[in-house]
Amino acid sequence: MPRYQATLTRNQAGxxxxxxxxxxxGNQIEFPDCSKERRDGRWIVSGKSATPCLPQWFLEMRKVEDxxxxxTxxxxxxxxxxxPECELDETDEQRSIIGWTDDVQLIEARKERAA
Known part of the structure; x- marks a missing residue:
């Protein structure tokens, strides 16, 4: 099973x-207040971490295809x-978008490779 799991669940009022x-x-980063917005002509859901020791984390979800x-x-x-391949899933009578990965990238290392 992959090391990391992402879950996004709709609350009330969008x-x-x-x-x-x-x-x-078992460590988690929590994003309790994500909102839907239109960016570059596409709908995304985004939010900031509310985990006290990890305040700099940011979550985004976008639809890739049907x-x-x-x-991310x-x-x-x-x-x-x-x-990259999250799917709609129903657990405990709740619909969530769930995905798994082992891939963690260092952003600064990516920038150096691109240069």
Missing amino acids: RYCGTVTDQRT GLFEI ATEDRNFLIRF
Whole structure:
């Protein structure tokens, strides 16, 4: 099973709640107040971390194609966790978008490779 899991669940009034979980340690980054907005002509859901020791994390979800979504979690300029193939799932009578990955990228290292 992949190490990281992302979950995004719709709350009331069009707001969303997200989590990124490290499956090995059980540690979570919580995004309790994500909102839907239009950016570059496309709808995205985004929000900031409310986890006290991890305040610089940011979550975004966008629809890739019918029934498939991409979630990204970034930490300031340091880390990027991409969940490229997230799917709609029903658990506990609640619909969520869920994805898994092992891929954590160092953002500064990516910039150096591109230069």
